[in-house]
Amino acid sequence: MRATLFLSLLASALAQTTPAGWKIVKDSKGICQIAVPPEWEPLSETTGAAVFQDAPTAIAVVTSQAGQAFKPLPESLQKLLGIRKDRLFENTARRIFYQDEISKRSEEPNAYSASVPGKDGTCSCHLVVPPSIPEETAKKIALSLGPAQEADLEQKKNADRE
Numbered sequence: 001m002r003a004t005l006f007l008s009l010l011a012s013a014l015a016q017t018t019p020a021g022w023k024i025v026k027d028s029k030g031i032c033q034i035a036v037p038p039e040w041e042p043l044s045e046t047t048g049a050a051v052f053q054d055a056p057t058a059i060a061v062v063t064s065q066a067g068q069a070f071k072p073l074p075e076s077l078q079k080l081l082g083i084r085k086d087r088l089f090e091n092t093a094r095r096i097f098y099q100d101e102i103s104k105r106s107e108e109p110n111a112y113s114a115s116v117p118g119k120d121g122t123c124s125c126h127l128v129v130p131p132s133i134p135e136e137t138a139k140k141i142a143l144s145l146g147p148a149q150e151a152d153l154e155q156k157k158n159a160d161r162e
Contacts, residue, residue, distance in 0.1 A: 018144055025050045026148050031064035032123030035144035037137065058109075058129040060141055065124065070117040072096060089139075093117075097142055103131045110135070114142040123147060 022035040027048035036050045043049045052058035072091045087099040101111035110131060115124040125145045129138050
């Protein structure tokens, strides 16, 4: 009963953060995932990356860090990383999300990083986009970061056993 309730709540939460028609991209281990707009293309099923047009134009990468405890960034690390306070969108026990590169010219990209607690570790993503991609779209990609759906993880575990 609890498992059914959990899966239903998880599916509901993912539906809220994954816009209709977007593609799911999973890290190389199938533990973490992000969603990208329909015009983006995964590099392959196992790279955990997707590109828009070609890699130098825009790329989104998702990774998992098994065993890495998730916690908000302390102020000293924020300073070391050079994260501007107005570009630190969230730094809570639920998510870290910030813009780590800001375009100053049309040929320079914007970059975003996000991390969330994952199953037995941390899920992270890094997104690099040209200024032509709206900030709202970039944020939706980063905010879609989360653990892969439980059903998918079970299928992967079963496949690994075979």
